[in-house]
Amino acid sequence: MAENKIFAGPRVRRIRNGLQLTQTAMAEALGISPSYLNLIERNQRPLTVQLLLKLASVYKVDLDELQGEAGGGLQQLREVFADPLLAGELPGDQELIEVAEAAPNVSGGVVKLYRAYREQASRLKDLADLLAGEGHMAALSDTRLPIDEVREAFEARPSHFARIEEAAEAFHASLVAGDDLAGALKGWLKREHGLVVRALPVHVMPNLRRRFDRHSMRLFISERLSPFDQLREIAMEVASIACHEAIAAELETLRFSTAEARRIARFELARYAAHALMMPYAAFLAAAQRAKYDVDILRARFQVSFEQAANRLTMLQRPGATGIPFFLMEIDSAGNRLRRGGAQGFPHARFGGACPKLNVHAAFAVPGQVLVDRVEMPDGGEYLVIARTIDGPQAGFEERVRRTALMIGCDAGFAEDTVYGTPRTPAVAVGPACRLCERQGCLARAEPPVTRPLGLDEMATGLSVFDFQ
Structure with missing residues (x-):
């Protein structure tokens, strides 16, 4: 019967270095020559089953460590090289496997550096949004x-x-x-x-x-x-x-x-x-005004989808013949924002769109149902927001349905002009994003604000682990 051959030279070298052994000492314990061990460590010779068993008995090595892939390190490197900035740099996983196996510490350093880069990019974006809200444009x-x-x-x-x-x-x-x-x-x-x-x-x-x-x-x-x-x-x-x-x-x-x-x-x-x-402009605007901007009525009238009719509502800004200035946001079930836009430009500074309490996130729990909320921002501004899931292309039997959630909104001052504005309900207290929101005691807070220091106190703990001073 042919022997199973495993090339795991870098891992053998790490074991030897961890035990502070010379190649001569390890080769003698394994019953092979130092030159043969040198070839093994350089992946010029395989590890046979007999050598695996010998390593396990002499040095108490876990066989899975030698036979397995580079495990978590490889998966983390895949995450790094899946970033759009690096996508396409590597034709396959082979180079990642070699790096993860031969230089795990270097691999870990790359992952740490990448995560630090993402964290800093996120913080810089939050600060840029904050500056934009105060009238300063960041480069x-x-x-x-x-x-x-x-x-x-x-x-x-x-x-x-x-x-x-x-x-x-x-x-x-x-x-x-x-x-x-x-x-x-x-x-x-x-x-x-x-x-x-x-x-x-x-x-x-x-x-x-x-x-x-x-x-x-x-x-x-x-x-x-x-x-x-x-x-x-x-x-x-x-x-x-x-x-x-x-x-x-x-x-x-x-x-x-x-x-x-x-x-x-x-x-x-x-x-x-x-x-x-x-959906020609004049005809669609007239129909929207008659239907009080009911998206379902409009999609039936023009024989389009909910997403298409909602998207068209954001475009009604012709001088002299304008509709309600709606804005729009689409996310997936992981919270990734796929697109944002609107008649007056998506209101980043005031609305943001990243609050977990927005109904666009709750829409996934009730697919196909239209959810309507009034939301109040920390500065007192209010918006009317309408959310619903939309399905992507038809999936096969063994495929998972692609489902996203769409939210359209407008200033609450226009609410009474829409079918969604009555009856009036209490406004939900939301924020632009957790890092930019200073609402105290928020049960939905996912991150601390960048504008306040954390207020951790051994004597008194608030409702959120990110309580701040």
Whole structure:
């Protein structure tokens, strides 16, 4: 029977160094030559089963330590190199395994350094938000990723692009009147550009939402998508062609620093244009005002999804014909913020959006149900917030459903103009984020504020482990 061979030279070297033995002394105890032990430590020779048993009996070594992978150290290194700043640096795990095995102390140092970097980045962001709230703009780092640059640009301005709105309304008016917008858009693509739209089953296109084949002039869309999301993909293709000049003009005004940032922003503007095609501005604003901004009524009226109708509400800021200035935030079940935006720019300084008491977090407990709250900020400002979960592409039997939660909000002064503003309920006391909030005795506090020292007292303990002075 062939012997199992294990290459674990660095681990053998660590054991020998820990026992303060020379290679000669260890080789003599194991019954092998010093030169052979040297080859083992350099991974030039394997550890056989006999040598494993000998190490275990002579030095009381745990066999799992020798046979196992680099364990926690490897997993922590994977966490480090999964960061967007480092993603793509390594083709696979082999180099990480070698580092974790050969230099565990160096591996641990890298992990500590990375975690310190993340902690400092988080603190700097909190301080920047705090300074912004006081009217001071902090300088932005030149190491931002392109996606960060795009998000910051879209979040810092009104979510309204006049040129795209005008182009989308003009194009929509040119379509043959009818209830089937998807059919009209498909017909235009085929008639004007010879482009055919086809839905493909999951096994043919398992990892893509859409794919455009220039050779056969076909747009493939995944059957995983709901009919509403399929319509948006078709509308995005149409908008990219019919509203090309308007999208390019709006993109030019944003002045991104890299080609990658411009590419991402062009995609986001095409998505904006798709919503404008699906829900033309004047018609949508009139319907929203009649329905008192009831998202469910609007999605039924325009045959779109809850997420699409809610997103469109944030765009109603045309001069002379404005709607309520809604803002929007989407998170996943781990609390990661996937996007933020709004008619007047997401209100970072006052609202923040990172308080665990917001109903957007509670929405995951009641999927599909609309939750409505009034919330009060520490400075006395109030907002009306509406939250609901939204499901991603259709999952297979063995796949986990992708579910996120969407929250739209507006200043509480507009509450009575919406269907969600009555009856009036007591406001929930929230904050912009735990590190920026100084509310005393908060049961939901997850971190201490950066503006106050901790007030730990052996004689009296408050409701939170992060009580402060």
